[in-house]
Amino acid sequence: MIRLPTLNPVDIVLGALEGAVTRMAGRTDNPLTPEIAPRLSKAIVEEIVADPAVIHAANAEPWYVSRVTWGAIIAALAPILGLVLGHAISAEDQASLGQIAVAIGTLVGAGLTLYGRWRARASFAGK
Numbered sequence: 001m002i003r004l005p006t007l008n009p010v011d012i013v014l015g016a017l018e019g020a021v022t023r024m025a026g027r028t029d030n031p032l033t034p035e036i037a038p039r040l041s042k043a044i045v046e047e048i049v050a051d052p053a054v055i056h057a058a059n060a061e062p063w064y065v066s067r068v069t070w071g072a073i074i075a076a077l078a079p080i081l082g083l084v085l086g087h088a089i090s091a092e093d094q095a096s097l098g099q100i101a102v103a104i105g106t107l108v109g110a111g112l113t114l115y116g117r118w119r120a121r122a123s124f125a126g127k
Contacts, residue, residue, distance in 0.1 A: 010054060014045050064105030070098050 018041040024030060025037035032040070048054055055061055063069050074097050078089040089097075 010049075014048065017041065017044060017048070062105075062109055064109055065102065067098060067102055070101040070105065074098050074101065 021032070021037050021041040021044065022034075025032045025034045074094050078094050078097075082088045
């Protein structure tokens with residue numbers, strides 16, 4: 001049986017957008033030229049992909065930013081910590097720990113991003 005690749009809805013929209021820009025470049029009623037269409041498409045796609053609403057809708061956020069992931073980790077560890085420490089962890093404490101974990105994960109992610117950018121050998125422009 002042949003399996004077709006599963007496309008993310010965001011990929012479908014971005015592909016349609018690129019196609020629309022290319023088709024617009026072929027029309028005579030606008031200043032868009034076929035030479036500029038690929039650069040314009042790329043710039044638009046980069047803007048759309050960087051939009052936090054799109055990242056959220058596509059569930060493309062890093063794991064360490066996901067409240068669901070941290071909630072699951074804390075929910076799994078809370079009873080174990082309660083046994084080890086001899087103290088039950090309340091739902092309010094679990095929620096606070098989740099917020100702290102997401103904040104720490106975001107800070108670590110930002111730090112790694114900056115470190116990677118500073119250590120990179122090539123510029124963003126590739127020159």
